[in-house]
Amino acid sequence: MTPGRFSDALGAVAGTIIGLDREAEILAAALDTGRHVVLDGPPGTGKSSLLRVVCRAAGSGFVFVEGNAELTPNRLLGSYDPAMVLEGGYRPEAFIEGPLIRALQEGSVLYLEELNRIPEETLNVLITSLEEGEAHVPRFGTVEAHPGFRLVAAMNPFDSVGTSRISHAISDRTCRIAIGYQDAAREREIVALEHQAPPELMAFAVELTRSTRHHPEVRIGSSVRGAIDMTVLAVALGERRAADPMTRAVAGDAAQAALSGRIRLGEAAERTPDEVIAELFAQLWERWFAEEPGKAGSLHPDRGGGRAGR
Numbered sequence: 001m002t003p004g005r006f007s008d009a010l011g012a013v014a015g016t017i018i019g020l021d022r023e024a025e026i027l028a029a030a031l032d033t034g035r036h037v038v039l040d041g042p043p044g045t046g047k048s049s050l051l052r053v054v055c056r057a058a059g060s061g062f063v064f065v066e067g068n069a070e071l072t073p074n075r076l077l078g079s080y081d082p083a084m085v086l087e088g089g090y091r092p093e094a095f096i097e098g099p100l101i102r103a104l105q106e107g108s109v110l111y112l113e114e115l116n117r118i119p120e121e122t123l124n125v126l127i128t129s130l131e132e133g134e135a136h137v138p139r140f141g142t143v144e145a146h147p148g149f150r151l152v153a154a155m156n157p158f159d160s161v162g163t164s165r166i167s168h169a170i171s172d173r174t175c176r177i178a179i180g181y182q183d184a185a186r187e188r189e190i191v192a193l194e195h196q197a198p199p200e201l202m203a204f205a206v207e208l209t210r211s212t213r214h215h216p217e218v219r220i221g222s223s224v225r226g227a228i229d230m231t232v233l234a235v236a237l238g239e240r241r242a243a244d245p246m247t248r249a250v251a252g253d254a255a256q257a258a259l260s261g262r263i264r265l266g267e268a269a270e271r272t273p274d275e276v277i278a279e280l281f282a283q284l285w286e287r288w289f290a291e292e293p294g295k296a297g298s299l300h301p302d303r304g305g306g307r308a309g310r
């Protein structure tokens with residue numbers, strides 16, 4: 001591979017990915033120098049988007065695999081087509097390459113999401129490819145890694161399933177890049193990238209979404225995806241009801257639908273997710289309209305004049 005091609009492609013990240021400049025730079029440096037990487041961050045923080053953009057701009061192949069308990073070694077490596085085997089035996093043509101074999105042969109980036117959910121035996125297959133630069137497939141033989149092959153795995157720090165199990169085997173062979181939530185201004189930019197909507201609605205949706213991350217009864221709050229959905233829904237509902245999306249009934253219905261299914265409550269929570277979202281919504285709604293627009297540290301920086309009577 002061309003040295004530096006990922007770093008050379010970093011210009012493409014600007015404008016598509018909000019924030020994450022430093023993380024993108026480190027990711028590109030790691031890929032350029034043949035490192036394998038773990039992206040460690042909550043869902044919806046832009047891990048997949050960042051890697052996809054960087055790979056596309058660098059002209060690198062990108063093979064995506066969703067990690068879960070059903071990702072067996074055979075699914076990762078590939079398997080023989082039973083009909084073709086019956087007909088002509090275990091010939092190479094009867095082998096259907098799985099994502100790991102494809103990535104090794106093409107010299108692509110294998111992107112494995114939810115690394116902490118994959119079974120132990122599948123992890124061992126991955127470790128062999130990282131350590132020996134090859135994979136062994138029964139009856140098919142050994143597949144050597146093209147020099148462009150990289151593994152990028154994503155992990156969710158809230159997902160305690162198996163995190164310690166994988167930590168040693170994989171973390172000793174990968175570099176780790178932590179990815180967190182963006183600040184409010186950047187989250188507003190992300191929503192605006194995805195959807196055209198009144199700035200005040202986007203700002204409110206971002207603020208409400210962020211408040212789910214600090215509620216004492218909530219274990220995992222919503223990512224910016226919740227703000228995107230709330231914005232889209234409020235605009236559509238407002239049109240349907242011939243109302244401003246920033247009216248309480250419209251924004252409230254959109255907030256419930258966008259956020260109540262996205263939060264995870266802690267063990268000790270006594271209320272339902274709907275109740276928690278309703279409470280957060282009511283609190284923010286009151287503060288939002290009590291506050292003078294435009295003053296320093298305002299909740300709604302984009303709001304022009306005060307609009308009363310909702």
Ligand SMILES: Nc1ncnc2c1ncn2[C@@H]1O[C@H](COP(=O)(O)OP(=O)(O)O)[C@@H](O)[C@H]1O
Nearest residue numbers: 016017018042043044045046047048049050190
């Ligand atoms: N920093 C960011 N820049 C641009 N878009 C983002 C960013 N973070 C999240 N998004 C948007 O939010 C959604 C979720 O992002 P994604 O990359 O799938 O997150 P992850 O892989 O971390 O779960 C996408 O629609 C993406 O466009």
Ligand SMILES: [Mg+2]
Nearest residue numbers: 047048049113
């Ligand atoms: Mg993702």
